[in-house]
Amino acid sequence: MRQILLASLLVLPLGVAAAEAPSPDATARFLAGMPAPPGAMLARLETDPAWKQHAGAFTAAFRTVETRQLGKIRAWSQANLTARRGTVYYLFSGPDFLYADSFFPDASTYVLAGLEPVGSVPDPAKLPRGSLASVTRSLRTSLHTVLNFSFFRTLSMRDDLRAxxxxxxxxxLYVFLARAGKTIRGVEFVHLDPQGTLNAGAAAAGAGTPGVRITFARPGGPDQTLYYFSANLDNDGFPKSGLAPFCERLGIGDGLVKSASYLMHDGHFSEVRRFLLRQTSTLLQDDTGVPAAMFGPEWELRPYGRYTGPIGLFAGRYQPRLAELFRRQPPRPLGFGIGYRYRPDESSLILATKREAQVLRPTLE
Known part of the structure; x- marks a missing residue:
């Protein structure tokens, strides 16, 4: 795979050699508030009071979310997700690698997608004087809700990082990878054509679905691949995005849906809903995912936690079929908060498993 060091690709001024730029892994650690190895190019910036404040705040925040949620999620996953596949499809995710990795830590490939643009990462050593505080503050603000409540506020994140x-x-993504203990091996801009062919390089305006491919590894582990695509997933955008044929080439995988604004309850998102039901053998979701009433007899649904209905903002999305499932099957314990109902005693998940005979012969609608 041709790998491109992102920092040198995006932000080096004319006349500066690419070799002078820090690696994506070093940049990720710096943005995550984690110290660089001794002698590393960015180590000198760690004396900046803004970085020290940032490092302290992120260390405390990630320690808290690890204790409150992520450690419990990994233990739950090990006990309940016992037949994992190599690929994870996490659509409507934005950049939420944190929870994809916690639920499915051993996947070889992650495919994330959302409306948020791919964006750019500057070389911290070449930031204008005084702007480091702005960068670190924007990162902390944009991650506040996902670290405290497990979901992004998309518009707020977009505004925080746009400035x-x-x-x-x-x-x-850099911050989450670094804080999850991963080492970034390479970063490459990519784009999809409508036929799902993956092409290297940033997409020209209006030509293809822009994305990024990040290769990384945990200590002592094999290389893993993360794709993020910036795509409209409604019925107008999803068929043109190339995501479906691209993912079909990756094969049947596991699906994750969380805090997805109940979009797949709407007929305008029926194409992506059909895709997930066709392309996954296991679909783990909160109540914002595929409505319980739309799973066919080839699926077995297993409830966890407590279904208390939607929050007030989505009051019209109550699911009688889901409530019936929780009444009919004694739900298994969850032990952590997740989604819009982020308090542990109000959270629920559904583990939908396709019966084996249907995995290789998916239902076509």
């Missing part, structure tokens, strides 16, 4: 030299989803 910063670090834009879009890439800075967030």
């Amino acid at each position: 910063s030299p670090a834009t879009g989803t890439l800075p967030v």
